[in-house]
Amino acid sequence: MTKHSADFIDIDHYRDLAQQKHKEHAKFLAQVKKKPPKHLDEITAEIHYEVFREIDCTKCANCCKTLGPDFKEADIERIAKYLRMSLQGFEAKYLRVDEDGDKVFQAMPCPFLGTDDLCTIYESRPKACRDFPHTDRKKIYQINHLTLKNTEYCPAAYEFVEKLKTKLK
Template sequence: MSKDMDIEKYRQLALQKRVEHKKFLATLRKKVPKHLDKIVQEIHEEVFMEIDCTKCANCCKTLGPDLTEADITRISKHFRMKLQEFEAAYLQVDEDGDKIFQCMPCPFLGPDNLCDIYDVRPKACREFPHTDRKKIYQINHLTLKNTLICPAAYLFVEKLRERI
């Protein structure tokens, strides 16, 4: 694999297959295949053996996670900062009332695409792109959206289509 991933190529593929992916994911909701959770976990593991997130980091460059109070507490303790100091330095409240980073890319994304706070990163970051979730059919809208941002999410849907 090259040093950097061609994120735009994957985005274009996801756009081209958006209608197909949407229809496929809708079928999962209507008739849940037997052992779907097991299949999802296997495909998730396969995809992440192929995809190296550090060659991409598009999620860290473009998506701002909602930070929970637990996230904020954990990260501020990591920096030995008071909650108010951490929030003033890094966070803002969006139109939905969620606490998000003041700017993107993520202020903790290093030039090497590694997370400077990996061990204490927000829950939303740990779970992204949500391709190992049980009852994946419950988040079809999110899976479809993530195919446009994350090459792993795109490959996940493609492999799931092949398998089912």
């Protein structure tokens, strides 16, 4: 079975690889943080776009099945408006406050994930969803902990770290 093709991404394969390389990735990302190379933002942007030319998120949607976004007030207002719901109605139907005090989905997978693994509120989706897996962020070394965590859930994040390792060695 291939790790990804035009129609399928083997998320279990990627999770296993990410777990096997966890220490290696953590050490590498710590080195990048300690001494960021010149033009790191340009390098990571190039790798981000390369990875997303190879991996089609709609063939995976693991983030939508397992990770819930942290909803900011702007997200709640935008989505409630899109769904023609009151803010209170939207929050009561879809959200809860977690142990960190963040507003998150009551349950996963995302209630807006269609049976075709496409987002039914794509135009209005939360900022956290828009930005995931955060591999196009400037000064990416500032979120090493998040990048490392995301490799276990997102094949694109895993491939990003692998390509970054290759490029910087």
